[in-house]
Each structure stands twice: as C-alpha cells, then as structure tokens.
Amino acid sequence: MAKPPSKRKKDTSATSNNLRATASSAEDIFDPENPATATITVTAAEVEELSETEERDRLHLERRVERAFFEAGKALAELRDRRLYRSTHKTFEEYCGSRFGYTHRHVNYLIAASNVVDNIIMGTNGSQNEIPDEMGTIGSQNEISDEMGTNGSQILPTTERQVRPLTKLEPSQQQEVWRQAVEQAGGKVPPARIVKDVVQRIMERTKVPNTYQIGExxxxxxxxxxxxxxxxxxxxxxxxxxxxxxxxxxxxxxxxxxxxxxxxxxxxxxxxxxxxxxxxxxxxxxxxxxxxxxxxxxxxxxxxxxxxxxxxxxxxxxxxxxxxx
Structure with missing residues (x-):
C-alpha cells in the first residue's frame, strides 16, 4: 500500500502554489527554488492632496499653535495691569497659581517673552497695527494674527524658551541677536541653544556688574x-x-x-x-x-x-x- 503524502509536503506544495499565484497576478518574477532572486513590483499609494481651503486652515491652525506663548503673555500682562483678578484673589501671583497653575516665574517668562516678540516685530515693521483678536474685538498688538513664525520674509519665535535669553538685552540688541540667530539657523526658526550662544557673546562684550539690592x-x-x-x-x-x-x-x-x-x-x-x-x-x-x-x-x-x-x-x-x- 502506498504511503499517503506527508502533511509537511502538502503544506509546502500549497505554499509554493500560492507564491506562484501571487507572483503571477502581480506580474512579478519569482523562483521558488531561489527566493533571493525574486523581483517584486510595488505600486506607490496615491497621496491625497489638500484642497485650497484645507491648506489655508492647516496654516492658520499651525500659526495658532506657534503663537500660543505670545498670546498667553499678552493676556497675562493685561490681566495684571488692569488688576482683573481683584474680585477673587488678593494678588496676581495667587490668581495665576489658582486659575492656571502657573508659578510666578513662569508668568514673568511669558510676559517678558511677549514683549520681546513685540520688539522683534517692531524692529522690522517699524510700527504697530490694530488687529481683531479671536473674539472679533480690536486689540493694540502687532499684526501677527496669522503670520506668527513666518511674517512674510521675517522669521519669528515659536516658543518662549527661544526668546528667554533675549530678555536680558536692550530692544536694539534683541533685534540684532535674533537676526544673527536666524542666519545661523539657515534662515529657519533658531533653537534656544543658538539664541543663547549669540546672547552670551553679546554679554561678554558688554558685561556690567549689578550692584542693586532687593528692596532698593x-x-x-x-x-x-x-x-x-x-x-x-x-x-x-x-x-x-x-x-x-x-x-x-x-x-x-x-x-x-x-x-x-x-x-x-x-x-x-x-x-x-x-x-x-x-x-x-x-x-x-x-x-x-x-x-x-x-x-x-x-x-x-x-x-x-x-x-x-x-x-x-x-x-x-x-x-x-x-x-x-
């Protein structure tokens, strides 16, 4: 009596048939005796292009993300200057901690950073413009509504840490340092490391001892x-x-x-x-x-x-x- 073919051989045969079918249907070259010589043609998947409206919406949303620290700093400065926290909190520091979970230092960083961005824009545009904010009201801030990060040919900061080293400098120095940092970054938004390096070189040339004391x-x-x-x-x-x-x-x-x-x-x-x-x-x-x-x-x-x-x-x-x- 002949022995039935083993299951292993059957499986192998089935696999070979499937591979041949696959290769044939895909019009590829496949030799089961020498798999290393297989040639497989891969058809690239079609990438769906964004519509003009979608492209505009994407750019707008990206700018909102990039300018978030700037908007936060401007809002905090107005809350502080107008003392709009006074109905619920005794101090601005207490209000920021309770309402936003911000430390006093973080609030100062955001406000100072927004002032630096204002100054960088002013150095290029030479003036300020009144623009509507997200609520439709008129605010006295620079026209960066949808241009935060790429204001025409001007490259602007996108994070608070990028401008933190600039807060130690005079406005004219802030503008020059940012210009140099953008150049070193190849015309792109420079990381905080590059900005800090440029600032350090400026400070080494203009270092003045601080003799003031707390309470003075x-x-x-x-x-x-x-x-x-x-x-x-x-x-x-x-x-x-x-x-x-x-x-x-x-x-x-x-x-x-x-x-x-x-x-x-x-x-x-x-x-x-x-x-x-x-x-x-x-x-x-x-x-x-x-x-x-x-x-x-x-x-x-x-x-x-x-x-x-x-x-x-x-x-x-x-x-x-x-x-x-």
Whole structure:
C-alpha cells in the first residue's frame, strides 16, 4: 500500500502554489527554488492632496499653535495691569497659581517673552497695527494674527524658551541677536541653544556688574526703550536682581528693567520700607475704572521723588481707599 503524502509536503506544495499565484497576478518574477532572486513590483499609494481651503486652515491652525506663548503673555500682562483678578484673589501671583497653575516665574517668562516678540516685530515693521483678536474685538498688538513664525520674509519665535535669553538685552540688541540667530539657523526658526550662544557673546562684550539690592528704590529712566513708555520718572522697588537687569515693582505692576534704565534714590532702609507701604496702598486702589482725575493723582504719587506723602496727600489717598472698599 502506498504511503499517503506527508502533511509537511502538502503544506509546502500549497505554499509554493500560492507564491506562484501571487507572483503571477502581480506580474512579478519569482523562483521558488531561489527566493533571493525574486523581483517584486510595488505600486506607490496615491497621496491625497489638500484642497485650497484645507491648506489655508492647516496654516492658520499651525500659526495658532506657534503663537500660543505670545498670546498667553499678552493676556497675562493685561490681566495684571488692569488688576482683573481683584474680585477673587488678593494678588496676581495667587490668581495665576489658582486659575492656571502657573508659578510666578513662569508668568514673568511669558510676559517678558511677549514683549520681546513685540520688539522683534517692531524692529522690522517699524510700527504697530490694530488687529481683531479671536473674539472679533480690536486689540493694540502687532499684526501677527496669522503670520506668527513666518511674517512674510521675517522669521519669528515659536516658543518662549527661544526668546528667554533675549530678555536680558536692550530692544536694539534683541533685534540684532535674533537676526544673527536666524542666519545661523539657515534662515529657519533658531533653537534656544543658538539664541543663547549669540546672547552670551553679546554679554561678554558688554558685561556690567549689578550692584542693586532687593528692596532698593530706583527711578526708571526710559531713554530709548519703548517697553518702558509711560514709565519715565516713576519709582520702583527692586524685588529681583538679575545679572544684567532688575525686576522692579511699581504702583501698577512689575517690570524687568536693564541696569542702564535704573537710577537709585539712595534711600535709607527705613525710607525704602515706607515706599513699599506707599506702593502697596496705591496698588490696592488703582484701577482703570477710576475717574480720570483720581487716576492722575495716583499716577502722580507713583512719580514722587521723596520717600513720604504730605499730610494732604495722605488724606486724599485714605479717602480713595475708603471709597474703593
């Protein structure tokens, strides 16, 4: 009796037949005795092109992602400057931590970064334009609505970390450093590493020791810094000392100021403490919702070149405090 063919041979035969069928149907060359010589033709899958509308939507959404840090910084600065947190929180720092989970340092980074981007754009465009925001209202910010990252021929930052090293420099230096960083990146958005390297070279040439101390009262000198517009002659209290700048607290917020834009009043420690009390009192009552004459009075107190209030100034401030309560 003949032995039935083994299952192994049957399977092998079936596999060979399938391979031949596959090769034949695909018009490929396949030799089962020598698989290494097989030639297989692969047909490329057709890639679906985006429509003109889809291409425009994609670009718009990409720009929204890229400019997210900028929009956050501008919004936080307005929340702080207008004290829109005052109905629920005592301080801006407490509000940001509770509402957004942001640390005080992170908030400062975002606000400073948005100012740097404003300055970079201003250096190229030479002016600011009013544009509608996402809600359709008019805002006073640079026209970067759909151009964040590629404003025509201008390359703009896309992350806060890219511009963080620039916050230590003057506006004109920020613009030049960014231009050099873009060149080094081959005309593309430079990573933070390249920006930091360029900034380091600038600082090594212009290094000035910072002798200011926390709690010291200084006068703000605007000179040619557009970020300090409206703050000329105001006094501020140093609450952070950096290598090339100080963060000063004024009656209406905090500002990072280069050393060349500060002048110490050389007050005694007791006078500095008195100015801190005055700063706290003005900050608690100042608001854009006040009558213009009251606002002007508080702003005038913010430019005093003495470490005390007169009796009449004290009475008027006390009256405003009582009304605000």
């Amino acid at each position: 009262v200084c006068q703000i000198l605007v000179k040619d810094n557009p970020e300090l517009r409206g703050k000329g002659g105001c006094w501020g209290i140093v609450n952070h000392v950096g290598e090339f700048s100080c963060t000063v607290r004024t009656w209406d917020g905090e500002y990072t100021v280069g050393l060349q834009h500060l002048k110490s009043y050389n007050y005694l420690p007791a006078e500095c403490e008195q100015m801190l009390v005055i700063c706290d009192r003005i900050g608690r009552v100042y608001s854009g919702a006040l009558e213009e004459s009251v606002q002007k009075f508080l702003e005038m107190l913010g430019k005093l070149n003495r470490a005390y209030l007169t009796a009449l100034e004290t009475k008027v401030l006390s009256l405003i405090e009582a009304e605000r309560k």
